[in-house]
Amino acid sequence: MNWIDISRPLAPGAPTWPGDTPFHYEVSWPKSESGSVNVGKLTMSLHTGTHVDAPYHFDDDGNKILDLPIEIYIGPAIVLDVSGKQSVGAADLDGIDLTGVERLLLRTGSWPDPGRFPSDICYLRSDLAPFLAEQGIRLIGVDVPSVDPLDSKELPAHHSLHACHIHILEGLLLDHVEPGQYELIALPLPLVQADGSPVRAVLRRLAQGNE
Template sequence: MKIIDISRRLENGMPVWPGDTAFHYEVSWSKAESGSVNVGTLTMSTHTGTHVDAPFHFDDDGKKIIDLDLELYIGPVRVLDMTGKESIGVKDLEGVDLNGMKRVLFRTLSWQNASEFPEKIPHLEADLGPFLAERGIRLIGVDVPSVDPIDSKDLYAHHGLNENGIHILESVLLDKVEPGDYELIALPLPLVEGDGSPVRAVLRTI
């Protein structure tokens, strides 16, 4: 059994959503000062790097991170090849076997330069929510920072998935992952007020 880390590295200077808080880590209390330990301070947006969205991110009445069912974030997942697509919809999933799967990851490989925030990403189409829900999917993950276009304000895909009970994992790193079946572990932090949370996402070969 092998563990594949599909998390983006969290480091100063890393790309973040345009206009959002930059990621910053520093040792704020050094061993020289404290006499015993280095202690760090983090400043970051909840949508930094590999992260999950809580429905509260796009719905004032939606669930917060602490309310999410952890069962969703651990278990069998199918990685599907979606390379070369401008958007992903039902048309791309016809004939794809999702039998018994609760979790799916779309591997678009469209975010080529990891040190820069992408200008254009493949988005999910509105027809996907009902289609995936009917087939039992509860969690969807993408290797780009959003399931909607970067400049979207209506966030159709976010809402459409949420209305169908499907949760969202964003900015996983699938460059070294072959399509197929794995076990996913991607647990959010216990953020009581959180609209999103960074996760350490891994795949285990089965």
């Protein structure tokens, strides 16, 4: 019960990376023709909306989506508010107790208009990954299209997270979520060769010690 949807809706006009494939859905075989059912077809970039990156997205030798362990995308997660920061590094999380936390979702608040691709986002500095890995984090989620600056070609955050075995979830919608402890489900599709996958990401509040 009480699952909170933290996925961005996929509809015509959904914001994409500049120049990327627009989202398109159509009923390609209508009931009037098939005689029994409407059958839909979908065209989209795998990096539109709420999605996971496979390492292959930024490393030709990296794992593809179906190679990723599904247990990463199901389980307890912390939502942390970091809004107002231009970037997040180890120093920004100093003093925050992440003991036993494997999944960390950052609410940056830096995608103010969900109808348009953002122009400037809060990104992760490359000293964050080793810091998080040391604390036992295995998944990082952000409410923006990338963990790196939008114009980055080197993608230092993607590469450092990958080097530290931390999986990447992007494009979450966290505006309506209070910081705290949750159970997360955000499963990628079983796309065998893919560099990314849309996910339906949901949270359910876990009981707090003092509630």
